[in-house]
Amino acid sequence: MVGINKAMRNFGLNQLTRRRWLQATSGSVAGAWLGGWFGSLASAMADSERSKRSCILLWMNGGPSQTDTFDMKLGHEHGGPFRSIATRAAGIQVCEHLPGIAQWTDRLAIIRSMSTKEGDHGRARDNLRTGYVPQASIQFPVLGSLISKESLGQAGDLPNYVSINSRGLFNPGMPPAGFLGPDYAPLLVGQDTDGNENGQRLAVENLALPKSVSTEQARARLELLHRMERKFLDARPGPAADGHRTAYAKAARMMSHEAAKAFQLDDEPKESRDAYGSSQFGQGCLLSRRLVERGVPFVEVSLGGWDTHDDNFRQVQNLCGALDMGWSALMQDLQQRGLLDSTLVVWMGEFGRTPAINPRLGRDHFPKAWSVVLGGGPISGGQIVGRTSADGTNVEERPVSTPDLLATICVALGIDPEKQNMSNVDRPIRLVDPLASPLLDIIS
Amino acid sequence: MSATIALACLLLVGEQSTKADPADLAQRIDERLQVRFDSEQVLPAERAADDEFLRRLSLDLIGRIPTPKEVQSFLADSSIAKRELLIDQLLGSKKHACHFARVWRALLMPESEVEPQLRYFEPGLEAWLQERRQDNVGFDGIVRELLTVPIVGPNEQPQVVLRDLRRPNPLAFIAAKNADPAKIASASTRLFLGLRLECAQCHNHPFDNWSQEQFWNQAAFFAGIERRGRGPFAPLVEVTTRRTIALMDSDQIVSPAFLDQSQPRPTDNGPARAELARWITAPENPYFARAITNRVWSQLFGTGIVEPVDDIRDSNAPSHPELLRELSESFAAADFDVALIYRALCRTAAYQRTSRQSDPSQSRAELFAKMPVRPLSGEQFFDSLALAVAYESTADRSPGEPERDPVRQAVLGLFAGASGGGNPQTSVAQALALMNGDVTDGAIRPKSGARLQQIINEFPESSERQIEVLYLSTLSRLPTQEETQTLIDFNGLGDKTSRQQNMGDIFWMLLNSAEFCWNH
Numbered sequence: 001m002v003g004i005n006k007a008m009r010n011f012g013l014n015q016l017t018r019r020r021w022l023q024a025t026s027g028s029v030a031g032a033w034l035g036g037w038f039g040s041l042a043s044a045m046a047d048s049e050r051s052k053r054s055c056i057l058l059w060m061n062g063g064p065s066q067t068d069t070f071d072m073k074l075g076h077e078h079g080g081p082f083r084s085i086a087t088r089a090a091g092i093q094v095c096e097h098l099p100g101i102a103q104w105t106d107r108l109a110i111i112r113s114m115s116t117k118e119g120d121h122g123r124a125r126d127n128l129r130t131g132y133v134p135q136a137s138i139q140f141p142v143l144g145s146l147i148s149k150e151s152l153g154q155a156g157d158l159p160n161y162v163s164i165n166s167r168g169l170f171n172p173g174m175p176p177a178g179f180l181g182p183d184y185a186p187l188l189v190g191q192d193t194d195g196n197e198n199g200q201r202l203a204v205e206n207l208a209l210p211k212s213v214s215t216e217q218a219r220a221r222l223e224l225l226h227r228m229e230r231k232f233l234d235a236r237p238g239p240a241a242d243g244h245r246t247a248y249a250k251a252a253r254m255m256s257h258e259a260a261k262a263f264q265l266d267d268e269p270k271e272s273r274d275a276y277g278s279s280q281f282g283q284g285c286l287l288s289r290r291l292v293e294r295g296v297p298f299v300e301v302s303l304g305g306w307d308t309h310d311d312n313f314r315q316v317q318n319l320c321g322a323l324d325m326g327w328s329a330l331m332q333d334l335q336q337r338g339l340l341d342s343t344l345v346v347w348m349g350e351f352g353r354t355p356a357i358n359p360r361l362g363r364d365h366f367p368k369a370w371s372v373v374l375g376g377g378p379i380s381g382g383q384i385v386g387r388t389s390a391d392g393t394n395v396e397e398r399p400v401s402t403p404d405l406l407a408t409i410c411v412a413l414g415i416d417p418e419k420q421n422m423s424n425v426d427r428p429i430r431l432v433d434p435l436a437s438p439l440l441d442i443i444s
Numbered sequence: 445m446s447a448t449i450a451l452a453c454l455l456l457v458g459e460q461s462t463k464a465d466p467a468d469l470a471q472r473i474d475e476r477l478q479v480r481f482d483s484e485q486v487l488p489a490e491r492a493a494d495d496e497f498l499r500r501l502s503l504d505l506i507g508r509i510p511t512p513k514e515v516q517s518f519l520a521d522s523s524i525a526k527r528e529l530l531i532d533q534l535l536g537s538k539k540h541a542c543h544f545a546r547v548w549r550a551l552l553m554p555e556s557e558v559e560p561q562l563r564y565f566e567p568g569l570e571a572w573l574q575e576r577r578q579d580n581v582g583f584d585g586i587v588r589e590l591l592t593v594p595i596v597g598p599n600e601q602p603q604v605v606l607r608d609l610r611r612p613n614p615l616a617f618i619a620a621k622n623a624d625p626a627k628i629a630s631a632s633t634r635l636f637l638g639l640r641l642e643c644a645q646c647h648n649h650p651f652d653n654w655s656q657e658q659f660w661n662q663a664a665f666f667a668g669i670e671r672r673g674r675g676p677f678a679p680l681v682e683v684t685t686r687r688t689i690a691l692m693d694s695d696q697i698v699s700p701a702f703l704d705q706s707q708p709r710p711t712d713n714g715p716a717r718a719e720l721a722r723w724i725t726a727p728e729n730p731y732f733a734r735a736i737t738n739r740v741w742s743q744l745f746g747t748g749i750v751e752p753v754d755d756i757r758d759s760n761a762p763s764h765p766e767l768l769r770e771l772s773e774s775f776a777a778a779d780f781d782v783a784l785i786y787r788a789l790c791r792t793a794a795y796q797r798t799s800r801q802s803d804p805s806q807s808r809a810e811l812f813a814k815m816p817v818r819p820l821s822g823e824q825f826f827d828s829l830a831l832a833v834a835y836e837s838t839a840d841r842s843p844g845e846p847e848r849d850p851v852r853q854a855v856l857g858l859f860a861g862a863s864g865g866g867n868p869q870t871s872v873a874q875a876l877a878l879m880n881g882d883v884t885d886g887a888i889r890p891k892s893g894a895r896l897q898q899i900i901n902e903f904p905e906s907s908e909r910q911i912e913v914l915y916l917s918t919l920s921r922l923p924t925q926e927e928t929q930t931l932i933d934f935n936g937l938g939d940k941t942s943r944q945q946n947m948g949d950i951f952w953m954l955l956n957s958a959e960f961c962w963n964h
Contacts, residue, residue, distance in 0.1 A: 228931075
């Protein structure tokens, strides 16, 4: 409660009077509603919470080319110009443009046999991110929201689900948390309105109070708001009213000093910032580590631009630069801080790309046979799961479906994939389709 | 297509005199809804007061809240038909055409929300839509023009897609879809027929009747369109003789075919898409009228009669099938005059109900027993906020650039994705922006806030009047006695300086309230 005591000392009589007046006239309801605003983070961050697992999802928006990253077809006409390099794990080769991540293959399981059905960006994205085939009537929550719900309270005043650089990732008009409701919606970070990715500061906008506003004034007017809009909201019960109240309570809690500090990348030493690279993605990886360190159970960092219908090779090489630096620095940093064993790192997009190269030197959408990488956490690394044919067009061994993959992620996080949630169509829906068979052999 | 519907439509088309009267149509809508209320024992909510109605109608038809003056004069007006008059007046205004254009621009080109460079197309696409709406062009005409927009020029001199930013430009639709036949086809069937065919793009859809081949039949209508170069601004050519397309990842080649299995009859030299445009907008095509009326309904009522609005199929039944059929037929019979639908829907008792729930039976959205709360689009919110705080943009606007006001851009980003439908979803980012952001902070200081300055100067001695104007500026209503009393007490604390700050805090409270941020 340091914040409040300090605030009380600093503020003049008027604010205090105003606050007392509010308390006297509205009782303690508003105060209770604001709950632990300022100062509850410390208690919520007790060491016992640290045993919980976290997940960092590196989301490759657009669908990355497996043939040019983790499932190369050297010598075949589908192979393209890139060479492969040996990695730390014997027998595993990856693209020459991933030299950093090649040093971590002993902690990675490369799944080369993803086989899914959706070839349209929107539908495939929904499918891979929710685990279900999109249906008009059911609002399936995305994985981050599902995990967020299972890890309730883990992160104190920080949200349970933070999504970094995710502009364009969520469908307009469709709430990401689906039927779980806005409580489990992601906090979006780094959404620059012009969509620029480079050179932008990664920050939660408007998290700090304007300079001239005291904490006491801020608290007083929040209480005023709560009190004055109660009648309006009570007369319009439902998810909108609940969501509105929740969003304001969450926003107020996040403004607490400790919570807000998590987002201040300037606090990192320069060498640590540099290790991740200057790309927005790299800095996002650094932020994801800061959040996981503070107990946030699910963070996703998005890297867009993988929809390489034209000029695939030049684009993939560029993307690999940012990807390799950010991802390998993240692995390194997590390990140094003793967090790698409790943090699952997932690399995936919505589908792969055609092994055949089109006339524009591009590769098109390809859900039939593609790659995903899991690492850290309880994943036993140095493994390849499944195999594609020599031309890359077919899965020849252990096809992995979307539910298989999501169930594997759940199990790796210690969450039962068959747990049920009540949906918006009044029937319970499991976290992951029960037909899934998780890849138990890559989890130790 | 059922023969009876076709026959009915043909009969209606033959006689212009059958164009429905909006008042009659409104009454029939209410009767249809009442049948369900009776059978489901629903007690509908009471009629909204004038201020509630005015605010809602302004947001829905002209895209912003009313000004304090508009509120006061509407409240003071004692004529019986003032609501009907207001509906007509707003529908006839340029502001309505402008709002209509924004709404449909967002539907036709949702990609620009995600791809910033596509925003260069927004002014031209809006200008085109606005002109058509102002000229009262039927919706069939708008869609025909959109789908048949000329792509001319030989290979050496392809069709430029963007010449002058503000020049009316329906080509933006094709350019924003990367001139990709599959994307154009899937957007067209979704928007103009209410059908989601793209699920069949990769495989036959288990729940629908549509086959993969049928999806590519639609794409084949656009097969002749090609982009010369990369990116959305690359010019276009059209090979009108090319009328086939290959199925994704397959050697199978398909030709254009309509969804009712009939075959188009190629005309001389014309592109195949012209035949599709004619088929889509034919008065006897039941899908088209239904898709558009259902969408307008959902824009005004928050929920479509079929929901989701672009997923009309046997296994997703309309809540009121008869009502949807009757409305669609009236729409087709009126030469797809979209104003008729607006006029009729806004006149209904259903639209004019309060959003205040007085009975639990009103909570089922699909019965339309109360007005649901609805989210504001970024544009609606920005325009309303700007009005409330008397914000004047200081951003340069060079004619060659799209709108770049930074505050507006920030608000649009925060509200991206919100449209007329569904529940308002207050995000933490929105809350933070309204709590701590520059716009709010600037507005609530007497030094920088134009609105606050104005009311303090106008009523220096009366905090009661100051509060009144703040309520009119934000919530478009007068405060209740109880609200006034509470806030006068709150405001009266401290000396003169702190009273001004307190008034700023009252303004802050109003701008952050759900009542301001939602359409209700």
